[in-house]
Amino acid sequence: MVARDGDTNNNQNGEVNGPVVQAGTIQGPVTINSQRPAGEHWPVDGRAFHAPDLFVARTKELALLDTIGVAQDDNTPPDVVFVCGPPGVGKTALALRWACDPARTERYPDGVIVLEMRGYSGEQPIRELGALKQLRAQLGSDGPERGDGPEAALEFKSILADRKVIIVLDDVADADLIRELLPARGGALIIITRRGGPPGQFTTPGVRQVHTLRLTRMQPPDAMNLLKAAIGDPRDFDEESARAVLDYACGLPIALCIVASLVSNDELGMTLASLERELSGRQTALKVFDAWVSSEGRLERIFETSYEKLDDDARRLFRLLAEHVGRPVTVYSAALVAGTDLLEAARLLLKLVNVGLLETDAPSFAMLDLARDYGRALAKADDAGVHRATVNRLLDGYYLAVNHAFDVVNKRNPMADTRALDAWPARDETSWHIGRNDAEVSQWLESQYLNLVALVRAGCAASPPHAGAARLAFSLFYLLERGGYWTSWSEITARGLQVAKATGDRRTYALLLRNQARIGMVRLRNLADSIRTEVSDEAVRARARSDCIGVTRAFKRSRRMAAHLGPELALTLAREIADTKLLLARLDQSTTSLRRAEKAYRAVEKKLCALPDNENPIASLSVPLSEVHRCQGRFDEAQKRLDTALSYAWPIGENGTRTVRHAGTCGYALVRQTELYIAQRDVKAALDAIGSAIEVFRDHGMAIPEARALALAADLCVSTGDQRGAADALERSYEILRDKSSPEAAVVRQRLDVVRGSGPIPPASNGSDTW
Secondary structure, three states: OOOOOOOOOOOOOOOOOOOOOOOOOOOOOOOOOOOOOOOOOOOOHHHHOOOOOOOOHHHHHHHHHHOOOOOOOOOOOOOOEEOOOOOOOOOOHHHHHHHHOOHOOOOOOEEEEEEOOOOOOOOOOOOOOHHHHHHHHHHOOOOOOOOOOOOHHHHHHHOOOOOOOOOEEEEOOHHHHHHHHHHOOOOEEEEEEOOOOOOOOOOOOOOOEEEEEEEOOOHHHHHHHHHHHOOOHHOOHHHHHHHHHHHHHHHHHHHHHHHHHHHHHOOOOOOOOHHHHHEEEEEEEEHHHHHHOOHHHHHHHHHHHHHHOHHHHHHHHHHHHHHOOOOOOOHHHHHHHHHHOOOHHHHHHHHHHHOOOOEOOOEEEEHHHHHHHHHHHHHHOHHHHHHHHHHHHHHHHHHHHHHHHHHHHHHOOOOHHHHHHHOOOOOOHHHHHOOOOOOHHHHHHHHHHHHHHHHHHHHHOOOOOOOHHHHHHHHHHHHHHOOHHHHHHHHHHHHHHHHHHOOOOOOOHHHHHHHHHHHHHHHHHHHOOEOOOOOOOOHHHHHHHHHHHHHHHHHHHHHOOOOOOOHHHHHHHHHHHHHHHHHHHHHHHHHHHHHHHHHHHHHHHHHHHOOOOHHHHHHHHHHHHHHHHHHHHHHHHHHHHHHHHHHHHHOOOOOEEEOOOOHHHHHHHHHHHHHHHHHOOOOHHHHHHHHHHHHHHOOOHHHHHHHHHHHHHHHHHHHHHHHHHHHHOOOOOOHHHHOOOOOOOHHHHHHHHHHHHOOOOOOOOOOOOOO
């Protein structure tokens, strides 16, 4: 075994039977010659290989090894365990921690053998003869010289054939070598540490079972404990700064140990706070960490040894992914980056996984930020034209993908570019990666949010800007509105308007003006629906009333500019103007304002009825119309409108169960149904309806609407005397709003504290009737 720093202890205490080597540092294997009777086993004391001094957590992984590590009969094929994961994640440490624990491995009386295979060391990897020599050295035996290859492999296996031994093959890259070295029988357990997963065609004759243990980056609490233990001196540990530094270390034990060595070195005079400041500067985390360590210990080197294993196509994909795609990486984004079909992209991604440069996070992939730093440094050497072409492919490809997602949820909606979708030859093939129903596309859109916004920013900031960036900025309105990402929505709309104007794209400019108006309307609606402790004062009402009028004007301006884009788009803008009039009616609380909103909605409805495929827009329109009828006391008309909305968005199947066809229409219709039941004083029905709304919002990732529905459910629970139900609903609502950094969290927290004290909830509003 190659000794590692910190693994040696230059003391020997107690009684020793047999040869002893005492040394400070050992490079390479050590052979101990001694006389033994022929045929006698050469037990290896596992405690000679020290388990890592610093080791925290990984309890699940150790427990899994416990269940696997059951010694077999001599004639039973050995078990094989692959410990896989990215470089620096602690695969070797885990294997040695378990294998060198006598309490765990007493079922293997013939000891532990650890062979350094040097697959990613940067040196020449160990082959059959090298493995045989290490084995002899650790057993303290001699043997005749052998040629490398099958002859050495045969002797290697014959030596181990009848031993109950743990064999750790550390740092293996070559799958063929694994097959050559595994004994066909005997009660051995083989643990193989490897950056990739087990080879796809791992079918060694005689191997009883193959287990895979995928080691991922450490979770923040475990990483914090490891860093604290590695630093040692509590005076050097600052938890607030440590929390920030952990993000840069990516949960890799190797990076955490570098951090500990830096702040523990008195000569450097570095603290966690000063390291945090340096990491938050312009340099990459990889450069900061590597600036203070020797060339052999650089983090860059562990990624470099993986990169060197790749062919040219996989290297190119790695560089471009690092530069242009954030988290997560998908087969679709890889295909766009590489300019290949989906099948070839999947093949290249697996190559990156097999050398540890990507982690699998099914159905997608993730790249460590430190690996991204390394890839971006390499990408700087690529031609600028390569990067521009890559951004163009991403913009065009994601524009189609986002339009497909919107079209799945809102079939043939005029805001979707159906002409582009109809001309997209790979739509059917690609749809499996994006989604084919509301739930799937909602999940895909949410997972891609950061990538999509970053892509628009990059496309707009390029010189010259990419025309496709403005189109993508417009198409993201559904994702950003549904997720409540107001700041990002405003930002990329403003950037997109600048690009559309600069590139002369009048169509996109008009559509982005519509987005700008819609942002204003949605903010007002969000304020109207928000959870509040009291009705807003008159000054707030006056400001909101003025905003409504401004939004209406902005929609009308957009409608004038988009007049040449077709009647369906004009109809959509007319619907949004009607929505704004309903908001104004909520403010005024007057019959006149309600009638104006109703008139606007009916004008839109009349035109919708003349269009084909109108079920979706009519169902959507029925939800606000139900509110108009309810607020005027026309409960039967309100119910008819809700029945229309729900029969489309939440249809009953042949087996009598309901399926969500359109989450937004369904969820909000159920909220309006709840309000109608409240107006009719049917609390039990209201509780059932709001419970269904909560479920729909939760299942489709609509967090803020879910939190508001929970708060409404809490009000209903209080009205029935169910304080515990109210507390449970408010607690869930608070957790959602807190995680979303919503100011409504404080209001819910106050109401929760009151309910827990069994007192009355303070005056509140989270319905649509009052501001």
